[in-house]
Amino acid sequence: MKYAFFLIGIILFIIFLPWLDFSKTLSAGDWPYLYPQNIKAFSFPLSPPFLWVETYYDLTAKLGLQVFHLPWEVIERLFWFFPFLALSVYSSWVFAKRFLKNNPFASLCILIFTTNTYILMMTGGGQMGVAIAYALAPLVFSSLFNMLEVAYQKNLKKLGLLALLLGVQLMFDPRIFLITIFSFFIVFFIYSFMQKKSVFVPLKFGAIVFLGALLLNLFWIFPNLFFFQSEYAIVNSAITVTFYSFANFSNAIGLLQPNWPENLFGKVYFMRPEFLFLPVLAFSSLFFLSKLKKGQMIIPFAMLGLVGIFLSKGTNPPFGELYLVFSKLPGSTLFRDPTKFYILIILSYMLLIPLSLEMILQKVSKSRPIFSILYSLFLLFWLFTIRQAAWHQLTGTFMPQAVPTQYKILNNFLEKKPQATLWIPSYQRFGINTKQNPAYEGSQILDATNSAQLLSIFKTPKAQKTLVENNVAYIIVPFDSRHEIYLNDNKYDPTSKFDIIAKLKTFSWLEEVTEVDPSKKIIIFAVKKE
Amino acid sequence: MKIQDILFLIILAVLVWKKSSKLATAAGLISLFASIPLFFLWVFFSAERLTWYAAGFFVLAIIFAILKLRTEK
Numbered sequence: 311m312k313y314a315f316f317l318i319g320i321i322l323f324i325i326f327l328p329w330l331d332f333s334k335t336l337s338a339g340d341w342p343y344l345y346p347q348n349i350k351a352f353s354f355p356l357s358p359p360f361l362w363v364e365t366y367y368d369l370t371a372k373l374g375l376q377v378f379h380l381p382w383e384v385i386e387r388l389f390w391f392f393p394f395l396a397l398s399v400y401s402s403w404v405f406a407k408r409f410l411k412n413n414p415f416a417s418l419c420i421l422i423f424t425t426n427t428y429i430l431m432m433t434g435g436g437q438m439g440v441a442i443a444y445a446l447a448p449l450v451f452s453s454l455f456n457m458l459e460v461a462y463q464k465n466l467k468k469l470g471l472l473a474l475l476l477g478v479q480l481m482f483d484p485r486i487f488l489i490t491i492f493s494f495f496i497v498f499f500i501y502s503f504m505q506k507k508s509v510f511v512p513l514k515f516g517a518i519v520f521l522g523a524l525l526l527n528l529f530w531i532f533p534n535l536f537f538f539q540s541e542y543a544i545v546n547s548a549i550t551v552t553f554y555s556f557a558n559f560s561n562a563i564g565l566l567q568p569n570w571p572e573n574l575f576g577k578v579y580f581m582r583p584e585f586l587f588l589p590v591l592a593f594s595s596l597f598f599l600s601k602l603k604k605g606q607m608i609i610p611f612a613m614l615g616l617v618g619i620f621l622s623k624g625t626n627p628p629f630g631e632l633y634l635v636f637s638k639l640p641g642s643t644l645f646r647d648p649t650k651f652y653i654l655i656i657l658s659y660m661l662l663i664p665l666s667l668e669m670i671l672q673k674v675s676k677s678r679p680i681f682s683i684l685y686s687l688f689l690l691f692w693l694f695t696i697r698q699a700a701w702h703q704l705t706g707t708f709m710p711q712a713v714p715t716q717y718k719i720l721n722n723f724l725e726k727k728p729q730a731t732l733w734i735p736s737y738q739r740f741g742i743n744t745k746q747n748p749a750y751e752g753s754q755i756l757d758a759t760n761s762a763q764l765l766s767i768f769k770t771p772k773a774q775k776t777l778v779e780n781n782v783a784y785i786i787v788p789f790d791s792r793h794e795i796y797l798n799d800n801k802y803d804p805t806s807k808f809d810i811i812a813k814l815k816t817f818s819w820l821e822e823v824t825e826v827d828p829s830k831k832i833i834i835f836a837v838k839k840e
Numbered sequence: 841m842k843i844q845d846i847l848f849l850i851i852l853a854v855l856v857w858k859k860s861s862k863l864a865t866a867a868g869l870i871s872l873f874a875s876i877p878l879f880f881l882w883v884f885f886s887a888e889r890l891t892w893y894a895a896g897f898f899v900l901a902i903i904f905a906i907l908k909l910r911t912e913k
Contacts, residue, residue, distance in 0.1 A: 581879050
């Protein structure tokens, strides 16, 4: 067992090694970069509307900077990325101990849970609130199952701790929280139905714990209560749900995140057939229902996996219309991205795969060399499926980047006086954006949704006047160090940057400033006041 | 309805008649195994359908297993 943990530790170390380079920030995708000025500007209580996780985000940033005097590069790892990793390992191990007692392959739970393509794309894209809620899912799931035991229900302290755990997960991401509860109910109801057990008593305690978790989250639910309608009901349409249904059935059954490995929004790849060995292995466990004492857990978890597969593909066939019906329910807009239901598949496979391997071992031989061979073969196969992660070919947070010198110089230059900037085509994550130096985009002050529209507004007399009125001193064409702004068919193409610069040069009320960035990676135009 | 779907329905009918969880599981696994080379050869339509059928067979296997367990208890 120690040998197995050692191997899994090495694999985790290799995959998450890029996160250990503290000289670079992990800011990528949805994960921001915060300068000390940004963090100092955070104030409490937060003014609504704000996101569920924002209190933790602001508090930890302030704690890291103003108490421990840490740079953002350390704060982001200390309060987000490393906790995600530690919680994933711990939580999946608790799950393994709960459901796979004495199974020699139990440690594979950690590997399957922490390094599958779904969570690698999630963390790579910087969705760390969702990632931490995901990391807690197996722990919440196991704890809810423990609640079924009578001894647990009589222990108020344990019930309180469970409510706290659920409350923490709810704070990090309510969608993942609801999906975890939903997963538990699928398994619980099928298990109770099979055992002919009453569901009333556990449900009663479950409701108490659920209420406890809600009460713990009133600090963000209550202030935002009147904003929910306007903030979260914007995209409740069939078109949106269909648009977000990236995974098809084969992706879901193969536990393959559809954007793997480049993680480009909307870019879906052909099915990689090697991933289909995972469901083969997982559903092989159905052969062994009568052989294992814990065989009765196979049925509910296999069903959980199948429900997850069906929901994860969203409106794609077969029977995609059912997801459209689901999307009409109140609150379903939270699940407009159906890949969140991959969690059900992950929870299912992380139980079924070790069970199948255990049965294969019992069939072949119980000897230690055979176990080692089977274990190593699975590790090699798993590594093959996520080879892009092992070879450090993933992008996003798996490709940390130091703040470019050009932005440090620009920010120092801008900070000298209170003045705003307008970024074309859009703001770049390393630019300064504070109360004193706000960074605007075209949509914010000139009602332009894209750079072409903005440049045509520039031809009208109102453009210069509006910019001056908004204290915009400079127009900035950013250096796209992360290759996320100048894109053509999902590929980096700086041609549009050169077009924008050429057009901006034609306006007489703009003057190019070359002394700030002599390398000309960031192009700056001063707005003439008259 | 494609020829694959008709074949699937025939096999499904046989499995329902047999009421064997193991047979349904085997049919699901065979469907998955069959889809692997098809995906490799970019025969996506049939390969994708085979994964649907696999899931269908697994659902059937689960239903039979639950019914068997309930009657044994």
